Amino acid sequence: MQWNNLLQQIQNDNVKALARAISLIENEYEGYEDFLKLLPFSNKKIIGITGPPGAGKSTIVDSLINEFAANNNRVAVLCIDPSSPFTQGALLGDRIRMNDWYNNPNVFIRSLASRGSMHGLHPKIIEITDVLKAAPFDIIIVETVGAGQIETEIARLADTSVVVLVPEAGDEIQNMKAGLMEIADIFVVNKADRPEADKLVKNMLAMLPLSLHEKQKKAPVLKTIATEKKGIKELSEKIIRHQQTETGKLKSFMMHAEKVYKLIEQKRMSDIDIKRLAAEIEKLSADKNFSLYRFAETFCK
Amino acid sequence: MQWNNLLQQIQNDNVKALARAISLIENEYEGYEDFLKLLPFSNKKIIGITGPPGAGKSTIVDSLINEFAANNNRVAVLCIDPSSPFTQGALLGDRIRMNDWYNNPNVFIRSLASRGSMHGLHPKIIEITDVLKAAPFDIIIVETVGAGQIETEIARLADTSVVVLVPEAGDEIQNMKAGLMEIADIFVVNKADRPEADKLVKNMLAMLPLSLHEKQKKAPVLKTIATEKKGIKELSEKIIRHQQTETGKLKSFMMHAEKVYKLIEQKRMSDIDIKRLAAEIEKLSADKNFSLYRFAETFCK
Numbered sequence: 205m206q207w208n209n210l211l212q213q214i215q216n217d218n219v220k221a222l223a224r225a226i227s228l229i230e231n232e233y234e235g236y237e238d239f240l241k242l243l244p245f246s247n248k249k250i251i252g253i254t255g256p257p258g259a260g261k262s263t264i265v266d267s268l269i270n271e272f273a274a275n276n277n278r279v280a281v282l283c284i285d286p287s288s289p290f291t292q293g294a295l296l297g298d299r300i301r302m303n304d305w306y307n308n309p310n311v312f313i314r315s316l317a318s319r320g321s322m323h324g325l326h327p328k329i330i331e332i333t334d335v336l337k338a339a340p341f342d343i344i345i346v347e348t349v350g351a352g353q354i355e356t357e358i359a360r361l362a363d364t365s366v367v368v369l370v371p372e373a374g375d376e377i378q379n380m381k382a383g384l385m386e387i388a389d390i391f392v393v394n395k396a397d398r399p400e401a402d403k404l405v406k407n408m409l410a411m412l413p414l415s416l417h418e419k420q421k422k423a424p425v426l427k428t429i430a431t432e433k434k435g436i437k438e439l440s441e442k443i444i445r446h447q448q449t450e451t452g453k454l455k456s457f458m459m460h461a462e463k464v465y466k467l468i469e470q471k472r473m474s475d476i477d478i479k480r481l482a483a484e485i486e487k488l489s490a491d492k493n494f495s496l497y498r499f500a501e502t503f504c505k
Numbered sequence: 506m507q508w509n510n511l512l513q514q515i516q517n518d519n520v521k522a523l524a525r526a527i528s529l530i531e532n533e534y535e536g537y538e539d540f541l542k543l544l545p546f547s548n549k550k551i552i553g554i555t556g557p558p559g560a561g562k563s564t565i566v567d568s569l570i571n572e573f574a575a576n577n578n579r580v581a582v583l584c585i586d587p588s589s590p591f592t593q594g595a596l597l598g599d600r601i602r603m604n605d606w607y608n609n610p611n612v613f614i615r616s617l618a619s620r621g622s623m624h625g626l627h628p629k630i631i632e633i634t635d636v637l638k639a640a641p642f643d644i645i646i647v648e649t650v651g652a653g654q655i656e657t658e659i660a661r662l663a664d665t666s667v668v669v670l671v672p673e674a675g676d677e678i679q680n681m682k683a684g685l686m687e688i689a690d691i692f693v694v695n696k697a698d699r700p701e702a703d704k705l706v707k708n709m710l711a712m713l714p715l716s717l718h719e720k721q722k723k724a725p726v727l728k729t730i731a732t733e734k735k736g737i738k739e740l741s742e743k744i745i746r747h748q749q750t751e752t753g754k755l756k757s758f759m760m761h762a763e764k765v766y767k768l769i770e771q772k773r774m775s776d777i778d779i780k781r782l783a784a785e786i787e788k789l790s791a792d793k794n795f796s797l798y799r800f801a802e803t804f805c806k
Contacts, residue, residue, distance in 0.1 A: 240798040245790050334797070460790075460797060461783035465774070467801035472773045473766070482762035489546050489761075496635070496761060497541040500768035 207239040214339050219312060222339050226314060229331050246337040247456065249447045251345045252362025254387075259368040260394040263430035265347050266305075270433070271440045273310055277342040280312040281305075282333065284326055284348045312341065325357040330463050333361065359387040360462045363455060364446045366439070368392045371400035388423050389446050392439060396427035419455075476503070508540040515640050520613060523640050527615060530632050547638040548757065550748045552646045553663025555688075560669040561695040564731035566648050567606075571734070572741045574611055578643040581613040582606075583634065585627055585649045613642065626658040631764050634662065660688040661763045664756060665747045667740070669693045672701035689724050690747050693740060697728035720756075777804070 205228075213221035229236050253261050253268075265281060272279050305311045316326045325348060326332070336344050348358055358365055367388035393405050408425050424442055428435030488494045506529075514522035530537050554562050554569075566582060573580050606612045617627045626649060627633070637645050649659055659666055668689035694706050709726050725743055729736030789795045 237798070241796050241802070243796060243798065244793065245795040245797055247790070457783040457787045458779065460786045461779045464782055464786065464797055464801045464804075465777060465779055467798065468777065468804045469770065469774055471801065471805040473770055476766060476769065478759065478762045478766055481765055482758040485761045485765065486758045489548070492545065494546040495542050495544060496546055496765055497538070497544065497768065500765045500772065501542070503765075503769045504772040 205233070205235055205239075207235065207242055210239065211242050211338060214335065217340050219309075222312065222335065223314070225335050226332050229328050229335065230316070232328075240331055240334070243334050243338050246334070248337040248341075248344060249363040249456070250333055250361055251343065251443055252358045252365040253345060253347045253368060254349065254358050254365065255368030255392075256370075257349055259370045260428075260430050261347055261349075261368050264366075264368055264392065264394060264428065264436070264439070265345055267428075267430050267433050267436040268345065268440060269305060269311055271436050272343045273308070278310045278312075278340060279343045279345065280336045280339065280341040281314070281345045281347065282329075282336070283313070283315045284329070284346065312336075312339075325361070329357070329361060330466065360459060360466065363459065364389045364443050366390045366392055366443065368394050369404065370395050371398040371404050386420065389419060390439070390442050391423055391425040392428050392435075393425065394428050394430055396435065397429050401427060506534070506536055506540075508536065508543055511540065512543050512639065515636065518641050520610075523613065523636065524615065526636050527633050530629050530636065531617070533629075541632055541635070544635050544639050547635070549638040549642075549645060550664040550757070551634055551662055552644065552744055553659045553666040554646060554648045554669060555650065555659050555666065556669035556693075557671075558650055560671045561729075561731050562648055562650075562669050565667075565669055565693065565695060565729065565737070565740070566646055568729075568731050568734050568737040569646065569741055570606060570612055572737050573644045574609070579611045579613075579641060580644045580646065581637045581640065581642040582615070582646045582648065583630075583637070584614070584616045585630070585647065613637075613640075626662070630658070630662060631767065661760060661767065664760065665690045665744050667691045667693055667744065669695050670705065671696050672699040672705050687721065690720060691740070691743050692724055692726040693729050693736075694726065695729045695731050697736065698730050702728060 210221055210225055214225060225239070227233075228239070251268075253265055255261050262283075265283075269279050269281065305313055314332075316329070316332070329346070333344060333346065346358075346362060365387045367385065367390070369391065371393060391408060393401055393408075395401070396405075405425055405427060412423060412425070413421050426435055426439050426442060428439060430436065485496070485499070488499065511522055511526055515526060526540070528534075529540070552569075554566055556562050563584075566584075570580050570582065606614055617630070617633070630647070634645060634647065647659075647663060666688045668686065668691070670692065672694060692709060694702055694709075696702070697706075706726055706728060713724060713726070714722050727736055727740050727743060729740060731737065786797070786800070789800065
């Protein structure tokens with residue numbers, strides 16, 4: 205594989221080369237790690253759009269594409285939400301204006317299958333977004349459903365995390381979505397024409413300043429009606445503003461560090477097969493002096 | 506520190522020694538790792554009780570203590586749920602019969618502060634449950650609130666995961682609680698005297714066989730009214746039966762393996778300070794040939 209050549213094509217806006225590179229990484233094609241090492245460091249920002257299914261994330265993403273593209277931005281979108289119309293998991297009626305985007309040269313959309321929610325977002329999501337950064341896009345959006353372990357990963361991936369809620373979510377906020385709430389740089393209450401919307405916004409504005417997390421205290425809460433494109437312009441402006449703030453910049457280098465940490469973790473742990481480990485432990489456990497902690501230590505020497 | 510001595514005291518049912526050992530581990534007292542290496546391998550089972558706040562987990566734990574203790578079992582309970590009356594985070598009126606247990610020599614209760622939900626359950630939870638296993642308890646229960654990343658950790662920790670839901674949860678099941686649903690070995694619909702209970706049970710029984718996860722297809726769904734101790738005997742029996750099944754035993758060795766994996770991960774990654782990594786990256790990023798992937802690789806050689 206001519207990795208240098210592939211990278212050049214991507215940098216020259218060859219969409220097929222980009223799609224191919226993503227597939228090669230997804231499938232861990234032999235030598236793909238050499239390709240990754242060619243990727244120049246980039247400080248381009250990732251926008252994460254997350255929230256429970258049915259909150260209207262896809263409609264928001266659709267409207268954001270529209271808004272950013274109208275301002276002469278080239279936009280790339282990765283979808284890892286199984287219920288998103290982008291990933292074709294949703295009802296036909298939901299499939300908004302997707303087809304238009306697929307034919308628009310300034311918009312690139314790619315769906316990724318999430319590989320089981322127990323294992324989080326997508327095993328190669330960081331690498332794939334890094335490839336997108338090498339292509340000439342101004343805006344990169346990742347849409348995911350917020351659940352389980354995914355929040356931590358989105359926090360690690362997105363420079364600006366937008367958490368989309370719906371008015372009905374009011375009562376849940378104190379509990380199930382704690383993880384989701386913590387990662388938000390910007391909150392969006394979508395479907396804001398529904399009766400409960402103002403109450404939710406009011407509750408959030410009362411609650412956020414009490415948060416233990418510095419960034420949450422100041423996180424803006426926006427109202428949108430994405431189906432009517434209401435509030436979308438303001439959302440796009442808040443996103444850009446967040447990326448330009450000191451907090452945004454600081455977060456960015458911490459995120460690069462966490463990314464590297466994750467890569468190191470993958471590499472350092474790649475020699476361990478959990479099933480073989482289990483078989484080994486089962487065998488050794490017959491010895492009454494066997495200690496798991498001593499056993500773990502033998503791997504680290 | 507006389508670690509051998511401490512272990513012997515714990516094995517001889519010295520509760521103060523046990524409490525002290527837990528504190529030493531929590532605070533990473535110098536040499537605590539030598540103590541861990543003394544812990545003999547144990548196949549004792551951990552029961553995890555998890556679910557959203559307000560589901561009645563604590564009342565279920567309270568009733569289970571009662572049930573197990575009545576059958577001459579010695580019971581240890583760890584609470585990591587900030588809303589649990591055991592951790593004194595709840596309203597006074599909720600504080601059930603806790604005081605009785607604190608004075609009962611056959612019951613040991615310990616609350617652990619969760620160290621921020623972004624970092625999961627508790628950094629030393631595995632080690633602490635291993636100390637409990639060294640003490641003469643028959644039953645070990647860990648109560649946690651189900652949210653964020655915690656599900657994966659509970660799945661790694663508990664041999665039998667009991668997920669407690671309330672009738673009102675019906676609509677949420679399809680979405681936010683996906684992570685929570687996946688880890689359940691046993692489902693409990695608590696507050697089963699409420700009108701929606703039967704509908705929820707019916708929906709779950711229809712849904713579970715369609716699950717992709719083998720164990721979920723067969724997961725029992727029990728109804729309880731914990732405040733009246735209804736359904737608790739059956740729950741305790743299902744828990745014990747689950748631990749004795751082949752699935753339970755198989756799961757157990759995989760869990761030991763995951764535990765060791767986690768320990769190895771901690772050790773292998775312990776030389777990395779994310780903040781210093783971020784500073785280093787910021788410095789190096791001035792070089793236009795800088796690559797995060799090459800940088801990550803330098804750590805793994």
